């Protein structure tokens with residue numbers, strides 16, 4: 001019988017992500033163990049359940065508002081923590097990097113989302129009315145998710161790449177503009193045969209507003225995730241994105257359903 005391989009052969013270390021290069025990962029080790037009696041929450045720190053600020057509350061005491069016992073708490077001062085990691089990364093990140101991140105996420109989001117337009121999920125088109133489930137449910141679901149996917153990745157893994165909250169909204173709006181512009185060009189010049197001027201105007205106004213509006217709603221959730229991570233210096237909780245993302249998907253789906261209804265009732269409007 002041979003000895004089993006050691007768990008961490010030395011050459012493996014080089015292949016680990018940068019944040020794990022140090023011996024200890026502060027990313028996945030929040031301060032959750034008991035044993036800090038008599039200390040209070042010394043900074044703004046939101047309750048994991050209701051979001052109330054726990055500042056000034058003795059550690060391990062249930063939340064004043066909802067009674068939830070928070071296991072995650074600020075690390076002791078001066079220790080290696082997510083806070084020290086994030087602060088160092090923020091200091092090393094140049095302002096230009098923030099702008100590059102905005103543009104990159106906008107381009108990736110716009111290009112990702114255009115894939116959904118190619119399968120005909122955004123009315124008024126000629127395929128969507130025949131596939132209402134696709135247009136009302138799956139289209140908006142995939143489209144809205146893909147537009148913010150790159151931003152969500154950055155915010156979860158490298159939140160320091162965005163330098164300020166407004167950059168998240170700028171990136172989302174950029175993704176929506178790129179997406180809608182490409183989609184409009186595809187529809188007006190390739191998919192529709194001699195579209196009316198009203199229809200062209202409609203695509204560049206109503207469709208534009210709808211896409212930018214929905215993406216900005218989804219971006220609100222992302223901005224809140226980023227804000228919590230970078231003001232409380234704790235690991236981003238990407239699940240907080242979902243209420244705003246779902247809202248954007250529902251608005252987009254309801255809009256598509258309305259357009260399908262109009263197309264079926266008054267087909268001459270869309271000629």
Ligand SMILES: [Zn+2]
Pocket residue numbers: 047048049050051052063064065066067068
């Ligand atoms: Zn609470």
